[in-house]
Amino acid sequence: MVHKWLETSNKKSWIPIQGTASITGNDKHDPPQAKQYQELVGQLLWVSNTARPDISFAVRTLARYMTSPTNSTWKVVIHTVKYLNQTCEYQLHLGGKSNKHVDHPVVTYTDANWASDPTNGCRSTSGVVTYVYGCPVSWKSHIQKCVALSAVEAEFITASEVVREALFFSYLLKDLEISDVQPVLCMDSQGCIQVSKDPAKHWKLKHIDTQYHFVRDHIQEGDIMIEFVGTANNVADILMKPLKGLSTSRLAQSIGLEMPSRGGVEDVLAFQWDSQGPIEMSMRQGCA
Structure with a gap:
């Protein structure tokens, strides 16, 4: 191509x-x-x-x-x-002991860019990546169907949309006789986490379509867990807005994209040594 x-x-x-x-x-x-x-x-x-x-x-x-x-x-x-x-x-790296995002069987990273596109009615952009045992199995970047009135609402809508997918993978693992699977939603919005966990804050989002309150019900029932992750470590960030070169390379590698290992001089030069050991360089040369 x-x-x-x-x-x-x-x-x-x-x-x-x-x-x-x-x-x-x-x-x-x-x-x-x-x-x-x-x-x-x-x-x-x-x-x-x-x-x-x-x-x-x-x-x-x-x-x-x-x-x-x-x-x-x-x-x-x-x-x-x-x-x-x-x-x-x-x-795209799948399997192996070096995989990240393996703290839980099913982990989903979500993020939203509020009112990111004025050419499309100021709707927000959602980014989602789902991992099963550390392997990226699903990802999506899309414009939300409704207009969010705040960044918290945009994050809440994104989280509600991906709960169904996270639960699907947990049910699939249960069908394979893998029990005790509780999907984890990782996001960088403390406000969204509070609204999702605390029923007392429900009144703030009553104007949102009832389908988007799906996430709160499953969190309260213990079917799914929600955790905070820093913006720098939220791999879904690459799916919802343009990033600079270094950020793009870092998140692309974090999401599961890797350079093939040749086991030669080229791989040795891909590491920079300091007094505490090897530090992987943020960029490597592309194809000639």
Whole structure:
């Protein structure tokens, strides 16, 4: 795909998208060019849904312009391909003893970017990643269906939407005779955690559709547990907004994308030593 859409192989980038503000303009593509855009975004959708969660936000944003692409959207989608060219060695790591997020059988990270997109009615963006025994098995970046009035509401809506998926994986494990499975929701909003746990705060969110109070009922019944995680360690952050290069690389690796180990000099150079031992460098060279 990279060789097909990029003129030269040395065009690279450390970020999949620079920002939604760059997707503006009324200069629509001609039908042949529009078909190329639709083909490329379709390919990127397949990649993001199967192996590359780090481009989910960028591709979801670009997919909104499938019916009326412009020169601006074409530049942005090519920028996403440049990012894949830079990080073409990333592989989704499943299994193994080195996996993170293994404190519980089912762990779901959620995050929301409140009123992030003024071009879409100021609706919030949700980001979700679910792990089963440390393996990323499900991820999603999407625009919420209703308008949240605050950041806490946006987080609460996201949490309610993913409870059903977390419970599905717990029931699946129980069918496999793996008992004592209590899914854990990890989020970086203390306000949302308080609202989800404390029935006395229910009045603050009465105006929200009843379906979004699903999370509170299951927390009170003990079916699911909710925990706080710092923003820097919330891997769902990469699924709901554009990030800088270092943050993108760090969260991409935290989410489960790794460079293949060759066991040679190249891997030795990937570590920087100090007086207390090896510290893995934040970036490695991409494909030549």
